[in-house]
Amino acid sequence: MxxxxxxxxxxxxxxxxxxxxxxxxxxxxxxxxxxxxxxxxxxxxxxxxxxxxxxxxxxxxxxxxxxxxxxxxxxxxxxxxxxxxxxxxxxxxxxxxxxxxxxDVNEDDFxxxxxxxxxxxxxxxxxxxxxxxxxxxxxxxxxxxxxxxxxxxxxxxxxxxxxxxxxxxxxxxxxxxxxxxxxxxxxxxxxxxxxxxxxxxxxxxxxxxxxxxxxxxxxxxxxxxxxxxxxxxxxxxxxxxxxxGRLDSYIAGRQAVARRYEEALADLTETGGLLLPRTVAGNDHVYYVYVVRHARRDAVLEALSAEGISLNVSYPWPVHTMSGFEHLGYAPGSLPVTEKLATQIFSLPMYPSLPESVQERTISTLRGVLASL
CATH class of the missing domain: 3.40.640.10 (Type I PLP-dependent aspartate aminotransferase-like (Major domain))
Incomplete structure (x- = not known):
């Protein structure tokens, strides 16, 4: 699967x-x-x-x-x-x-x-x-x-x-x-x-x-x-x-998925170079997507794909770098944090009905991939 x-x-x-x-x-x-x-x-x-x-x-x-x-x-x-x-x-x-x-954007919260x-x-x-x-x-x-x-x-x-x-x-x-x-x-x-x-x-x-x-x-x-x-x-x-009428329950489900990721992956910040999302003080995060960072993002995604885990990047191309907006005149390097993040971020599976077994497989596979890099 x-x-x-x-x-x-x-x-x-x-x-x-x-x-x-x-x-x-x-x-x-x-x-x-x-x-x-x-x-x-x-x-x-x-x-x-x-x-x-x-x-x-x-x-x-x-x-x-x-x-x-x-x-x-x-x-x-x-x-x-x-x-x-x-x-x-x-x-x-x-x-x-x-x-x-x-x-530009903040590096720690995007x-x-x-x-x-x-x-x-x-x-x-x-x-x-x-x-x-x-x-x-x-x-x-x-x-x-x-x-x-x-x-x-x-x-x-x-x-x-x-x-x-x-x-x-x-x-x-x-x-x-x-x-x-x-x-x-x-x-x-x-x-x-x-x-x-x-x-x-x-x-x-x-x-x-x-x-x-x-x-x-x-x-x-x-x-x-x-x-x-x-x-x-x-x-x-x-x-x-x-x-x-079910929106609050959807949010609670997403937050539960996020907590499981946090508990299972927190140690990889030190040992695997994986940066987990940061909730800003005063914010209540609803986790539309669960975005993490890794300096070798593309290698991580390639290895995960080989194991049957197909993830995406939100977003791999900042808008100012797209050909459709080149008339706006933003040269490469004009938004350095945005451009850096675009090379590092990727999303883990996130939806309120995400089966725990699927999340556990994602976590274990990701841990294995990071250990092998």
Whole structure:
């Protein structure tokens, strides 16, 4: 059996009846687009975050794009973020016509180095886009102070941090708005694409509803301002609504898997050169992925693959090094920590229904590989 970093089938076996009941409910409802299930999920997801509004969209990339647009970001503006992220974060920025501006990350937690943000602010800066990466939050207090000082908007990228906390505050509640993805691998994942933007500002929510629906407002065929076709699907909304009630249990399952890794691999920091993830003080880590580091990462992955353990890297190519973004002008070495991490990080299997036997095999094989290097 090949071990992979993620597999939804064990969870599906446990939840099959509820998932199929959700599909049947929608199919029998008589309304397949922007119906009762989307409305119910939006209300429940907003309530979970203590926010006034949630606007469901078709994926996390458009949650970033429409979220920024609803906050007034557009051509000529700059948005400060990181290159150590999934490309969709930056694709969303570029989709607004704005320019991404990258700052480096901390080596020990992989998150935005907030100490570098102030120097990156220019007269064109319109928004800050912190990425709550891998399951824990960026240090938000300094960013909030900078935003207030310079009149900037904050859009949190929460695609990997559903249910994470920073000093007691939920991810997604510390900016002007927050973008979420419900891609199947996420902490709260659907059975296809999906996304949402959470905000407590009524004007932002109204703009989002218009943007996701061609730019129309209430009356079909009447476009107020050109928008998009970016609606959360009824089936995905109904599935997500049911899974939302299990979100805290999913998080507890991920944290249990992380504890087992910590207990079994902690000694390899000294003897095998393996660096385990660090939870920042004040953070509650939900472990979207369990990212470790090794100076000989590629050799480790090759040896594990030969043993039937197929792992991945999040992310092997920083966004600023990709040919699709070379026009931004970031030369090699411009973000040294980000570039160093990209050569060392890799992810161990992580999902709440990960069988202990699979985790034990991963651990024992990894220990053997590191001992042989």
């Amino acid at each position: 090949t071990i992979r970093v993620w597999d939804y089938l064990p969870e599906y076996e446990k939840e099959k009846d509820d998932i199929l009941a959700a599909v049947e409910k929608v199919f029998a409802s008589g309304q397949l687009i922007l119906g009762a299930s989307v409305r119910a999920f939006e209300e429940a997801f907003a309530d979970y975050h203590g926010a006034r509004f949630c606007v469901g969209v078709d994926n996390g990339t458009n949650a970033v794009k429409l979220g920024l647009q609803a906050l007034g970001v557009g051509p000529g503006d700059e948005v400060i973020t990181v290159s150590n992220t999934a490309a969709p974060t930056v694709v969303g920025i570029v989709g607004t016509g704005a320019t991404p501006v990258f700052v 998150l935005m180095d907030v100490g570098k943000v102030s120097a990156a602010i220019t007269p064109r800066t319109k928004a800050l886009l912190p990425v709550h990466l891998y399951g824990q939050c960026v240090d938000m207090a300094p960013l909030q102070r900078l935003a207030e000082e310079h009149g900037l908007k904050i859009l949190e990228d929460c695609a990997q941090s559903h249910g994470a906390h920073y000093k007691g505050q939920l991810a997604g509640t510390m900016g002007d708005a927050a973008a979420f993805s419900f891609y199947p691998t996420k902490v709260l994942g659907g059975y296809g694409d999906g996304g949402a933007v959470v905000t407590s500002d009524e004007g932002t929510a109204a703009a989002l509803r218009q943007l996701r629906y061609y730019g129309m407002e209430k009356v079909y065929y009447v476009v107020r301002s050109p928008g998009h076709n970016s609606r959360l699907d009824e089936v995905q909304a109904e599935i997500l609504l049911r899974k939302l």
